[in-house]
Amino acid sequence: xxxxxxxxxxxxxxxxxxxxxxxxxxxxxxxxxxxxxxxxxxxxxxxxxxxxxxxxxxxxxxxxxxxxxxxxxxxxxxxxxxxxxxxxxxxxxxxxxxxxxxxxxxxxxxxxxxxxxxxxxxxxxxxxxxxxxxxxxxxxxxxxxxxxxxxxxxxxxxxxxxxxxxxxxxx
Amino acid sequence: xxxxxxxxxxxxxxxxxxxxxxxxxxxxxxxxxxxxxxxxxxxxxxxxxxxxxxxxxxxxxxxxxxxxxxxxxxxxxxxxxxxxxxxxxxxxxxxxxxxxx
Numbered sequence: 001x002x003x004x005x006x007x008x009x010x011x012x013x014x015x016x017x018x019x020x021x022x023x024x025x026x027x028x029x030x031x032x033x034x035x036x037x038x039x040x041x042x043x044x045x046x047x048x049x050x051x052x053x054x055x056x057x058x059x060x061x062x063x064x065x066x067x068x069x070x071x072x073x074x075x076x077x078x079x080x081x082x083x084x085x086x087x088x089x090x091x092x093x094x095x096x097x098x099x100x101x102x103x104x105x106x107x108x109x110x111x112x113x114x115x116x117x118x119x120x121x122x123x124x125x126x127x128x129x130x131x132x133x134x135x136x137x138x139x140x141x142x143x144x145x146x147x148x149x150x151x152x153x154x155x156x157x158x159x160x161x162x163x164x165x166x167x168x169x170x171x
Numbered sequence: 172x173x174x175x176x177x178x179x180x181x182x183x184x185x186x187x188x189x190x191x192x193x194x195x196x197x198x199x200x201x202x203x204x205x206x207x208x209x210x211x212x213x214x215x216x217x218x219x220x221x222x223x224x225x226x227x228x229x230x231x232x233x234x235x236x237x238x239x240x241x242x243x244x245x246x247x248x249x250x251x252x253x254x255x256x257x258x259x260x261x262x263x264x265x266x267x268x269x270x271x272x
Contacts, residue, residue, distance in 0.1 A: 138216075138237035141216075
């Protein structure tokens with residue numbers, strides 16, 4: 001467990017860039033100075049898949065996504081499609097893989113049983129999957145990334161039924 | 172030394188040698204093959220090291236199988252490079268890098 005990390009935005013502040021617990025950037029990774037871009041853990045960016053909520057995300061996937069955004073912006077290429085954030089952690093024999101971000105969920109569904117050491121916690125908002133935390137359920141993780149990206153509305157009954165692979169629910 | 176023949180997405184043909192003791196993903200990355208993004212660092216979590224292996228009898232683990240089964244470009248000879256450990260005496264390998272998902 002790690003606590004107390006802070007973004008090192010002191011240099012950016014000294015340079016006059018807008019900061020708020022991290023360097024503020026837009027969907028192209030651009031700071032308040034149009035000639036300066038910032039990406040990765042230090043940047044606070046809008047989340048396209050969550051009504052442009054501003055968030056700092058500390059992950060390789062996020063840094064890579066922002067790198068693509070900045071490259072496209074600099075080269076004048078079309079903006080890349082927004083990606084579903086994802087994370088992984090291995091804790092002894094527990095493989096934790098998380099797809100999406102649990103931003104304002106209004107429903108939580110437990111798929112499978114925690115006592116079986118393999119289960120998933122599904123977070124929904126207005127009937128659509130927004131985040132899935134999987135424990136030793138790699139197949140659920142991979143299918144969830146697609147379901148979350150598509151924003152499909154799914155029935156709770158189908159999500160609860162572990163006999164129905166999530167892959168089958170990808171539209 | 173194990174000989175590896177790599178065909179990249181662009182069709183380039185690259186020959187390299189692999190030292191035992193690390194994964195084929197690390198070998199290709201360090202050999203300068205950028206097609207292999209290896210986003211999860213070799214943890215069987217991203218499938219960005221997806222390749223097709225010719226004439227290989229390497230086993231596929233259950234986590235790896237779950238990853239491969241979710242891929243649009245899966246084929247019978249699909250493999251995740253991060254799950255291939257280079258060991259002394261293994262056969263030479265022909266590796267074709269799979270299309271990006």
